[in-house]
Amino acid sequence: MIRNWLRTSRVLPVITPGEVDTTLHLVRTLAAAGMPALEITLRAESALDCIRAIRSELPELRLAAGTVLTPEQLEQALAAGAELLLSPGATPALLRAAREAGAPLVPGVATASEVMAGLEQGFDCFKLFPAATAGGMALLKSLAGPFPAVGFCPTGGLDADNFRAFLALPNVLCCGGSWMVDRALIEAERWDEIAYLASQAMRES
Ligand SMILES: O=C[C@H](O)COP(=O)(O)O
Numbered sequence: 078m079i080r081n082w083l084r085t086s087r088v089l090p091v092i093t094p095g096e097v098d099t100t101l102h103l104v105r106t107l108a109a110a111g112m113p114a115l116e117i118t119l120r121a122e123s124a125l126d127c128i129r130a131i132r133s134e135l136p137e138l139r140l141a142a143g144t145v146l147t148p149e150q151l152e153q154a155l156a157a158g159a160e161l162l163l164s165p166g167a168t169p170a171l172l173r174a175a176r177e178a179g180a181p182l183v184p185g186v187a188t189a190s191e192v193m194a195g196l197e198q199g200f201d202c203f204k205l206f207p208a209a210t211a212g213g214m215a216l217l218k219s220l221a222g223p224f225p226a227v228g229f230c231p232t233g234g235l236d237a238d239n240f241r242a243f244l245a246l247p248n249v250l251c252c253g254g255s256w257m258v259d260r261a262l263i264e265a266e267r268w269d270e271i272a273y274l275a276s277q278a279m280r281e282s
């Protein structure tokens with residue numbers, strides 16, 4: 078389920094939510110522009126309320142929770158309606174909690190050892206974070222050698238210019254990023270520009 082969810086989403090906007098109403102407006106804009114999926118990070122107090130509101134208002138949208146750092150947050154995000162859980166990293170406690178709950182977690186990794194620790198726990202799809210800083214496309218190509226069956230969602234430092242090159246790598250399922258949901262654009266209510274960036278991101282090539 079996780080692999081298919083990521084592969085068919087292709088691009089995952091990473092949203093740090095603000096007020097629920099503003100976040101709903103942003104999400105409606107993205108959905109109307111053709112974005113099938115998005116990630117709400119648990120980096121703001123409003124995050125779980127935003128997840129509940131999106132789930133209720135746009136039930137057809139694929140909704141992930143990001144910055145899931147603890148087993149407690151994993152439970153809260155699932156209960157609020159997130160279908161997929163992403164984390165910038167992985168701890169033994171988080172991996173164990175996800176495995177025991179059968180929760181669809183995409184743990185974060187930045188090294189081969191972290192991939193191996195995740196594989197040991199039964200995970201085979203990972204967020205590569207921070208993707209550009211950790212080694213970008215060169216790192217993904219290197220990881221494809223020892224881990225040919227592992228899929229990645231690189232996030233961190235991707236943008237409108239480079240994400241297509243990442244997506245073209247065989248071990249990249251989906252690209253995450255905030256370039257189309259930039260805080261400055263949201264604060265300036267530049268919804269047309271956000272819609273344009275979202276529709277460009279979903280264009281085939
Ligand atoms: O923490 C950052 C987000 O995961 C996305 O990274 P980005 O803003 O470089 O696209």
Ligand SMILES: CC(=O)C(=O)O
Nearest residue numbers: 143144163164165206
């Ligand atoms: C890094 C990221 O996208 C997250 O916090 O889940």
